[in-house]
Amino acid sequence: MSILGTRVIRVEDPDLLTVGGMYVEDLAPADSLFATFVRSTMAHAKISVDTSGAASEPGVVAVYTAADLDLSPVAPSVGMLNQEMKQAWLASERVRYVGQPIAIVVTTSRDAGYDAVEMVDVDYDPLPAVVAMSEAEASETILYPEAGTNVCFSMPSSLADEAAEAAMFADCEVTVTMNFRNQRVAACAIEPRAAVAKWGTTDDGREHLTQWSTTQNAHGTRDALAAALGLENDQIRVICPDVGGGFGAKNGRYPEHIVTSVAARKLGQPVRWIETRSDSMLGLAHGRACEFTATIGGTKDGRILAYKVHMLQDGGAFPEIGALLPFITKTVTSGPYDIAKVDFSSTSVVTNTVPVGAYRGAGRPEATAAVERMVDRFAAEVELDPIAVRRMNLIAPEAFPHKTPTGADMDSGEYNKAIDAVLDHVDYDALRADQAARRNDPTKPLLGLGWCVYIEIANPMGNGEFGSIEVRPDGTALVLTGSSAHGQGHHTAFAQVAADMTGIPFEKIEVRHGDTDEVERGGGTGGSKSLQVGGSAVYQASEALVEKAKDIAASLLEANPDDITLDVTSGSFHVAGTPAIATGWADVAAQATAESDDPFLATADFKPPAATYPFGAHLSVVEVDRDTGEVTVIRHVSCDDCGVIANPLIVDGQVHGGVASGIAQALMEEFHYDADGNPLTANFMNYGLVSAAELPSFERIEMETPTDRNPLGAKGIGESGTIGATPAVQHAVIDALSHLGVRHVDIPVTAERVWRTMQDHR
Numbered sequence: 001m002s003i004l005g006t007r008v009i010r011v012e013d014p015d016l017l018t019v020g021g022m023y024v025e026d027l028a029p030a031d032s033l034f035a036t037f038v039r040s041t042m043a044h045a046k047i048s049v050d051t052s053g054a055a056s057e058p059g060v061v062a063v064y065t066a067a068d069l070d071l072s073p074v075a076p077s078v079g080m081l082n083q084e085m086k087q088a089w090l091a092s093e094r095v096r097y098v099g100q101p102i103a104i105v106v107t108t109s110r111d112a113g114y115d116a117v118e119m120v121d122v123d124y125d126p127l128p129a130v131v132a133m134s135e136a137e138a139s140e141t142i143l144y145p146e147a148g149t150n151v152c153f154s155m156p157s158s159l160a161d162e163a164a165e166a167a168m169f170a171d172c173e174v175t176v177t178m179n180f181r182n183q184r185v186a187a188c189a190i191e192p193r194a195a196v197a198k199w200g201t202t203d204d205g206r207e208h209l210t211q212w213s214t215t216q217n218a219h220g221t222r223d224a225l226a227a228a229l230g231l232e233n234d235q236i237r238v239i240c241p242d243v244g245g246g247f248g249a250k251n252g253r254y255p256e257h258i259v260t261s262v263a264a265r266k267l268g269q270p271v272r273w274i275e276t277r278s279d280s281m282l283g284l285a286h287g288r289a290c291e292f293t294a295t296i297g298g299t300k301d302g303r304i305l306a307y308k309v310h311m312l313q314d315g316g317a318f319p320e321i322g323a324l325l326p327f328i329t330k331t332v333t334s335g336p337y338d339i340a341k342v343d344f345s346s347t348s349v350v351t352n353t354v355p356v357g358a359y360r361g362a363g364r365p366e367a368t369a370a371v372e373r374m375v376d377r378f379a380a381e382v383e384l385d386p387i388a389v390r391r392m393n394l395i396a397p398e399a400f401p402h403k404t405p406t407g408a409d410m411d412s413g414e415y416n417k418a419i420d421a422v423l424d425h426v427d428y429d430a431l432r433a434d435q436a437a438r439r440n441d442p443t444k445p446l447l448g449l450g451w452c453v454y455i456e457i458a459n460p461m462g463n464g465e466f467g468s469i470e471v472r473p474d475g476t477a478l479v480l481t482g483s484s485a486h487g488q489g490h491h492t493a494f495a496q497v498a499a500d501m502t503g504i505p506f507e508k509i510e511v512r513h514g515d516t517d518e519v520e521r522g523g524g525t526g527g528s529k530s531l532q533v534g535g536s537a538v539y540q541a542s543e544a545l546v547e548k549a550k551d552i553a554a555s556l557l558e559a560n561p562d563d564i565t566l567d568v569t570s571g572s573f574h575v576a577g578t579p580a581i582a583t584g585w586a587d588v589a590a591q592a593t594a595e596s597d598d599p600f601l602a603t604a605d606f607k608p609p610a611a612t613y614p615f616g617a618h619l620s621v622v623e624v625d626r627d628t629g630e631v632t633v634i635r636h637v638s639c640d641d642c643g644v645i646a647n648p649l650i651v652d653g654q655v656h657g658g659v660a661s662g663i664a665q666a667l668m669e670e671f672h673y674d675a676d677g678n679p680l681t682a683n684f685m686n687y688g689l690v691s692a693a694e695l696p697s698f699e700r701i702e703m704e705t706p707t708d709r710n711p712l713g714a715k716g717i718g719e720s721g722t723i724g725a726t727p728a729v730q731h732a733v734i735d736a737l738s739h740l741g742v743r744h745v746d747i748p749v750t751a752e753r754v755w756r757t758m759q760d761h762r
Contacts, residue, residue, distance in 0.1 A: 021242030036113030043677025059112030099282025172297030191244025217524025240514030243486035248358035287359020322356025328363030448736025458716030467537030475586035482522015483534030501542035503571030528716020629755030658721020664690035666729035
């Protein structure tokens with residue numbers, strides 16, 4: 001019986017829930033010094049720095065600025081971004097956001113560092129701060145004078161002029177145009193960032209750095225360190241132990257990881273940097289932060305004919321992956337809908353704010369929020385139920401594989417089937433009747449129903465992944481993966497794949513990752529690619545090892561290799577038709593290692609032919625307090641299809657986590673700045689982080705639509721819940737207020753915002 005598709009309990013959890021995990025700080029050498037960063041308290045200013053006061057403080061070993069460490073600014077890592085907008089590892093002449101590192105203080109204790117940074121004298125000569133994206137686009141105050149603009153990336157419209165735009169909507173009986181936003185949020189991983197750097201020498205006498213790091217991509221972190229430090233990749237070892245959440249933000253190159261390593265190199269002693277929560281809110285990449293101007297048009301009976309959208313993206317102070325997110329948004333602009341005419345354009349700008357990066361979904365939630373908002377608004381305009389309009393415009397199952405006007409090469413989808421699954425789960429007519437009754441009963445809160453039907457592009461960059469499996473003479477197996485686990489259940493799911501392919505008992509398979517000296521190469525985790533790419537690499541490696549094993553089993557059984565078959569139920573090899581005479585993995589591995597000093601293993605690099613497209617349908621039911629505007633989500637039903645499910649328990653957990661973060665963005669999460677670029681939500685006292693108290697028990701419906709783009713038939717799931725939940729909750733709130741004439745409420749739908757909306761429409 002196959003172990004894939006069964007609810008195997010996660011092997012990662014017992015230690016995490018009892019003795020605890022092993023995190024970066026747990027691995028710091030005993031003689032490690034402590035790094036604390038001096039951070040800018042102004043959003044935009046010219047600066048001069050005097051470190052003499054801090055250098056004489058008790059416990060201070062060294063205080064370094066950019067000049068002391070010979071650190072020069074570097075251009076964006078992606079060539080499509082404006083290369084004149086260079087990032088300083090430590091600010092030396094100008095700061096561009098509150099929280100930007102200016103200097104590093106190295107001390108013998110953590111507390112000494114906190115005291116010493118207060119003694120570093122930073123003289124600020126204020127410059128005008130640019131916070132609003134529209135102000136940045138106007139470029140009246142330039143953040144990078146050498147660039148001459150605040151625009152760091154753009155994608156033009158496919159329409160040549162106003163006449164072309166008019167022609168696009170010429171056949172439409174109804175058009176709707178809206179401006180709305182997708183607010184800035186913080187990733188808020190439960191474990192802040194951390195890095196420990198220790199230097200030594202290689203066997204041939206070259207410098208060698210070992211860095212323990214909280215990262216989603218050990219190999220990517222190694223490569224970034226090598227580039228910044230002028231080293232070869234083999235001179236750096238990155239070790240990524242347990243990671244307390246990432247959500248996309250613990251990816252890419254961060255100044256603190258580079259500077260901590262340079263300081264350790266200069267001092268000849270290990271240095272550890274462990275981030276505080278407040279520093280994390282001002283240093284870990286933020287997400288979303290974009291605005292949309294969109295027009296949708298169609299017929300009075302609900303058929304959508306044309307959709308045009310412009311995205312204004314905030315890249316923050318230094319343009320990196322966040323500024324490029326519109327590239328991904330464009331691909332899935334039209335969502336699951338069959339719209340003949342689609343136009344997407346975008347402008348990304350820099351502002352005096354924390355740099356924007358990838359956050360759970362990274363470009364796909366933004367696309368879904370835009371098209372779903374416009375479809376809902378269009379349905380209201382033509383006075384049809386929003387789910388009826390969605391149904392008539394969805395791409396039909398027989399149309400797959402399907403290419404959209406914006407370039408999405410979609411593999412498979414059963415969108416109406418997902419809607420049916422949700423409708424079968426709830427009594428939709430009864431909910432609508434309850435909604436109508438409540439509107440006439442002032443003693444009850446208002447009721448709203450909100451829909452979202454979405455697609456996701458999983459593994460949007462088409463990354464491949466490395467995997468290997470080694471079988472030892474005792475019959476146990478070791479699986480290595482270039483993917484990276486920080487809560488997703490890799491150790492369980494990848495062991496299931498290997499067990500299913502080899503017949504080796506699940507409990508005898510160990511999975512390891514996150515050490516660049518042990519794992520040859522890897523792409524880390526992000527973009528919902530882990531199982532479909534990393535799992536497929538393990539699949540192919542296992543498949544290859546089985547073939548190698550058949551040759552050895554043939555010699556042990558004195559048979560022709562072509563006649564050898566593997567019984568995965570027992571994990572034994574036998575001659576076809578004579579299962580009574582067999583040999584097992586332990587004997588095969590023992591023979592293989594006796595014949596060679598090399599481990600008995602096989603490797604694979606899986607490269608998918610294209611991305612996959614998970615999808616789903618969400619229905620959210622909310623109550624709105626008539627007097628206060630408070631929103632309570634009382635039910636949230638989701639059908640999220642991730643192709644073939646390897647472990648339903650893990651998928652449930654991923655959906656639950658995703659839905660929680662999606663609802664959080666809809667209800668309360670937002671990172672605020674004032675007009676001068678001062679952060680107003682820099683800790684958990686004032687940032688609207690969701691808790692279980694604000695969430696209902698989620699109702700999840702399983703559905704599987706396989707893909708042919710990997711041998712497992714799997715798509716992604718880690719980001720799906722987030723993508724579907726936010727629009728569903730937003731639409732439910734608008735639906736609850738629709739009888740007042742309300743047609744839009746921006747997210748987050750806080751009590752104050754909803755209350756003010758109700759007052760404006762009464």
